[in-house]
Amino acid sequence: MNPIFSVRDITKFYGNQKGCEGVSFDLYPGEVLGIVGESGSGKSTLLNVISGQLEPDQGDVLFDTRHAGMVSTTAMAEPERRMLARTDWAYVHQNPRDGLRMAVSAGGNIGERLMNIGARHYGDIRETASGWMGRVELDTGRIDDRPSTFSGGMQQRLQIARNLVTGPRLIFMDEPTGGLDLSVQARLLDLLRNLVRELGLAVIIVTHDLAVVRMLAHRVMVMQRGQVVESGLADQVLDDPQHPYSQLLVSSILQV
């Protein structure tokens, strides 16, 4: 099997401040990769670079496009990259406010990506939106309510529905469960795991919560000061960490 996404030697500095350095990995269809590390270790920087929102200083990012196969997304023209971001890719923000339009109804939020790619039948858009609300376990009776009237967990599920509606093949998530109560987190993770399996999605999920990695990820990458210090199968790294920093991360979690 060929990778769907390939990251090669990515480096990003903010002036003299290192964001991330020399990061490479391949991601296969249906695979979930967790990126863990302490605050400031470069997780978000890496995610923003590989999802096309920040330009790297060095390195390349390749995506297996439907029409042209493996293509460098860093070399892609902006319109093409934005089109990719609206169709085959999805990005779930930690703060739902960054990923939702708070002044637009739930149905409009889910429908936007469809309308962006040319959907022009109100009834169909609404039906699809309603179907997705059901899939993320939101009350379809609230399709005309604004996200500001939803709880944090509901907003996050709405953001996921809004992202999945165009059938993306690759999803980037930055701390999607951060800021939620533990029970709400558990429910969201459960939902995510089922959706990812059902849809065969490739996922790159950034988190500092090893429980999230344990539950969702097949593989994990441990970052420290902008560099990858260890990577491997999630269970292996969590049960038998090799790098001292990974050992520290795992042991600090076990102590809780």
Next chain:
Amino acid sequence: MTDPSDTSLGDTPPEGTHDQDYNFAYLDEQTKRMIRRALLKGLAIPGYQVPFASREMPMPYGWGTGGVQVTSACLVPDDCIKVIDQGADDTTNAVSIRKFFERTAGVRTTEKTGEASLIQTRHRIPETPLEEGQILVYQVPIPEPLRFLEPRETETRKMHALEEYGLMHVKLYEDISSHGHISTAYAYPVSVEERYVMDPSPIPKFDNPKMHQCPAVQLFGAGREQRIYALPPYTDVVSLDFEDHPFTRLRNDGVCGLCGADDTYLDEVIMDDEGTRMFVCSDTDYCATRIEEAAE
């Protein structure tokens, strides 16, 4: 300098001449050239918003300073202008703009749509079909149709450049989901030549179809926002909609109480202290002409 729209300061100059205290049509030649360049660019790229350096005019923003600057840049001494405000020639706003150009440009003025070579309008398109050779200048308060849902200008500019107009339909979607139909009645968004989405200024959507394939030149000026855009003659202008909620024109369902027209855009007016109401044509010239013709 005195306020040129204040006609009490002196006699209106004799017909065919203008007040020599002012450059022809008020603006200096360099400013007019700058505005004409923006207009030409706008005509070359129909529906595209061209930035221009809007000048202070002797009237407050909201009084059509964008439209007045566009008119000023277009006027020639032979012109005959008509100014309307929501269809009427006799409102304060329309009268003062008309006097402004009478005084500063010495051009002829008219209330007859068919006689005017240039019509400046606030929020209506005349009922009488426009013809080749005429110019219609719109006063525009907010030129950006995407602003309602995307306030960041860096982002809306990108959306125009990349033709990412899904958001416009999100607005219409929201309309239908909360009202059961597309409730937007004014400033109804249009697609120009299947390329740029444009705000036609707050004209009633009843007027939207008049922009399509119009033989006249249509120019839009936003003074405070410093934007100009344009439609050359015979441009395709299509109102956005959904397949299952097609665009419909909207008018008060009734007949004009003065001229009997049943196909014009109607205003509801209160006739007396008892609150008696009547529908009348919003286009006062069109209505008066019909009454005259019926009397003959």
